[in-house]
Amino acid sequence: MSDQLIFSIEVFLNGLMAGVLYSLVALGFVLIYKASGIFNYAQGVMALFAAMTLVGIMEGQVPFAGLINATFGTEVRNFGWTVPAFAGIALTVGVMIVLAWGVHQFVMRHLVGQDPIILFMATIGLAYFLEGVADLMWGSEIKTLDIGLPMGLNETIDRVTYEMFGYGFFIDNLDIVASVIAALLVIALVLFAQYTKQGRAMRAVADDHQAALSVGIDLDFIWVMVWSVAGFVALVAGVMWGAKSGVQFSLSLIALKALPVLMLGGFTSIPGAIVGGLIIGVGEKLFEFWVGPLVGGATENWFAYVLALIFLVFRPQGLFGDKIIERV
Amino acid sequence: MLDASGDGYITEDGRKIGGVVMEMRNITLRFGGVVAIKNISFDIREGEIRAIIGPNGAGKSSMLNVISGFYVPQEGEVWFRGEKRPPMKPYEVARQGIARTFQNIALFEGMSVLDNVMTGRLTHMKTGLMAQAIWKGKAEEEETANREVVEKIIDFLEIQHIRKTPVSRLPYGLKKRVELARALAAEPKLLLLDEPMAGMNVEEKEDMSRFILDVNDEFGTTIALIEHDMGVVMDLSDRVVVMDYGKKIGDGTPDEVRNNQEVIDAYLGVAHD
Ligand SMILES: Nc1ncnc2c1ncn2[C@@H]1O[C@H](COP(=O)(O)OP(=O)(O)OP(=O)(O)O)[C@@H](O)[C@H]1O
Ligand SMILES: [Mg+2]
Numbered sequence: 001m002s003d004q005l006i007f008s009i010e011v012f013l014n015g016l017m018a019g020v021l022y023s024l025v026a027l028g029f030v031l032i033y034k035a036s037g038i039f040n041y042a043q044g045v046m047a048l049f050a051a052m053t054l055v056g057i058m059e060g061q062v063p064f065a066g067l068i069n070a071t072f073g074t075e076v077r078n079f080g081w082t083v084p085a086f087a088g089i090a091l092t093v094g095v096m097i098v099l100a101w102g103v104h105q106f107v108m109r110h111l112v113g114q115d116p117i118i119l120f121m122a123t124i125g126l127a128y129f130l131e132g133v134a135d136l137m138w139g140s141e142i143k144t145l146d147i148g149l150p151m152g153l154n155e156t157i158d159r160v161t162y163e164m165f166g167y168g169f170f171i172d173n174l175d176i177v178a179s180v181i182a183a184l185l186v187i188a189l190v191l192f193a194q195y196t197k198q199g200r201a202m203r204a205v206a207d208d209h210q211a212a213l214s215v216g217i218d219l220d221f222i223w224v225m226v227w228s229v230a231g232f233v234a235l236v237a238g239v240m241w242g243a244k245s246g247v248q249f250s251l252s253l254i255a256l257k258a259l260p261v262l263m264l265g266g267f268t269s270i271p272g273a274i275v276g277g278l279i280i281g282v283g284e285k286l287f288e289f290w291v292g293p294l295v296g297g298a299t300e301n302w303f304a305y306v307l308a309l310i311f312l313v314f315r316p317q318g319l320f321g322d323k324i325i326e327r328v
Numbered sequence: 329m330l331d332a333s334g335d336g337y338i339t340e341d342g343r344k345i346g347g348v349v350m351e352m353r354n355i356t357l358r359f360g361g362v363v364a365i366k367n368i369s370f371d372i373r374e375g376e377i378r379a380i381i382g383p384n385g386a387g388k389s390s391m392l393n394v395i396s397g398f399y400v401p402q403e404g405e406v407w408f409r410g411e412k413r414p415p416m417k418p419y420e421v422a423r424q425g426i427a428r429t430f431q432n433i434a435l436f437e438g439m440s441v442l443d444n445v446m447t448g449r450l451t452h453m454k455t456g457l458m459a460q461a462i463w464k465g466k467a468e469e470e471e472t473a474n475r476e477v478v479e480k481i482i483d484f485l486e487i488q489h490i491r492k493t494p495v496s497r498l499p500y501g502l503k504k505r506v507e508l509a510r511a512l513a514a515e516p517k518l519l520l521l522d523e524p525m526a527g528m529n530v531e532e533k534e535d536m537s538r539f540i541l542d543v544n545d546e547f548g549t550t551i552a553l554i555e556h557d558m559g560v561v562m563d564l565s566d567r568v569v570v571m572d573y574g575k576k577i578g579d580g581t582p583d584e585v586r587n588n589q590e591v592i593d594a595y596l597g598v599a600h601d
Binding site: 196206208212215216217 | 418453
């Protein structure tokens with residue numbers, strides 16, 4: 001087998017793993033968009049907020065320490081304890097649920113029935129507000145997130161591929177774990193949507209609000225639930241990304257990576273979000289590997305958007321969306 | 329014939345009608361300057377088929393929307409099963425056992441017929457999320473029981489052949505029937521039908537009429553329906569409320585309202601003063 005091909009396989013696998021993260025963020029978008037027609041620009045910031053909250057809780061940081069110190073002239077910073085990862089995650093989930101409730105109660109509830117562009121603007125406001133809150137609550141320095149996930153070169157894969165091709169693949173353990181967790185998350189979501197009462201209600205709300213009301217579904221409850229689920233998905237994405245590259249504000253920019261994924265997969269399709277994320281992840285890495293050297297590199301910055309644009313022209317409904325037929 | 333003073337009455341075809349289930353007292357509903365309902369009172373009795381008729385824009389759908397909680401009247405009281413109802417959201421009304429269909433059909437277009445009808449059972453699904461995750465047996469038991477009710481209704485309305493069909497592919501007449509099935513799946517105490525036969529051909533109308541009568545007969549369901557076709561109204565209903573320009577202009581048996589001068593004028597388009 002040629003070296004080029006062997007390297008390509010490695011690049012492909014790494015792209016797949018990077019794509020998992022895009023899929024997760026896109027999934028958060030799709031959930032909220034389907035249920036309420038809101039394009040949630042804040043999804044990326046939610047991932048950041050969740051990751052920062054998790055780090056803050058685990059390290060025993062005093063929330064709003066800066067604010068408290070400035071107001072009262074105190075010097076508090078830490079509670080002096082640390083919280084184990086599992087409890088930290090549970091508490092963070094709680095925080096994300098409270099956040100979901102707050103977003104619905106104080107913002108979205110008052111905007112029901114408004115134009116999509118207005119809802120979108122509201123989520124832009126939410127994104128910046130949340131970013132500010134995250135900053136105020138936990139401080140803006142880069143943090144390391146360590147919840148004990150395995151990291152570094154997977155030696156088994158390295159050895160096996162070395163024996164097969166005479167070249168050992170570099171696959172990060174963290175990427176493998178992330179993929180497995182993401183897959184489990186998606187399976188859990190599908191089971192939830194298909195087989196539970198709340199999941200059925202969620203699908204009903206996504207389909208038709210009026211009909212949902214008439215069969216006794218509390219729309220407010222479902223919307224808070226959906227924002228909570230999206231918050232949980234954001235937490236998972238935030239943890240993955242944070243464990244890899246540190247928890248920092250650039251994390252919120254993964255939302256921008258999810259955009260081309262959504263154009264590819266369609267805004268309302270869960271399988272679309274997953275497959276779209278993987279395609280962009282793989283496409284981006286392979287393109288950089290094959291074409292990057294010819295054009296001076298840095299193709300990863302724009303490849304996803306160009307691919308999405310091509311898709312928009314030829315298949316505007318996305319991979320799995322229904323064909324758009326103009327009614328006349 | 330009509331004995332509304334006592335507790336119920338016997339219909340022409342010999343069915344026994346019970347006490348008052350739903351009572352509207354002095355309902356007024358405005359939209360800005362438009363008064364959709366003007367100080368209307370009427371009641372619906374246990375086991376009867378009650379029709380609301382009137383020309384276009386009379387306020388019939390608005391009345392149904394008030395009953396089902398979609399509209400909140402500015403004035404008046406709603407009494408359900410002997411209790412004054414506080415202002416309620418539509419989902420709360422549904423959970424009280426009032427199911428409805430819509431004039432413009434509101435189905436879950438992305439779901440199959442079976443899934444649509446199944447959503448009608450949501451108000452009967454008790455098991456909580458945790459229990460569903462942990463105690464699988466209990467949830468399955470409930471699911472099976474709900475499926476049985478749903479299958480019975482699907483058979484009853486003769487839509488077995490389209491159980492798995494996505495609703496978006498169905499013709500209009502069948503959609504109306506699926507919507508009725510979903511409402512029936514809730515086993516409602518009161519069933520509200522907004523123009524269940526609008527836009528249907530003669531044959532479809534006959535089918536739908538038969539289903540409505542059968543539902544009332546077999547399940548004893550109390551039904552309030554809006555209908556334009558006078559022939560159908562006269563055949564189906566026990567008592568009729570007539571509305572015109574938001575006002576009630578008649579209330580009684582089909583024969584009584586048919587001979588009511590004000591009703592005749594409204595339908596012949598006599599100028600309003
Ligand atoms: N949501 C609303 N907002 C504003 N006005 C409304 C609303 N719903 C109904 N109306 C007005 O209330 C009046 C009564 O309408 P309604 O739909 O109740 O009539 P209807 O008797 O059902 O007529 P149709 O036979 O055409 O269905 C109309 O003037 C209508 O424009
Ligand atoms: Mg109407």
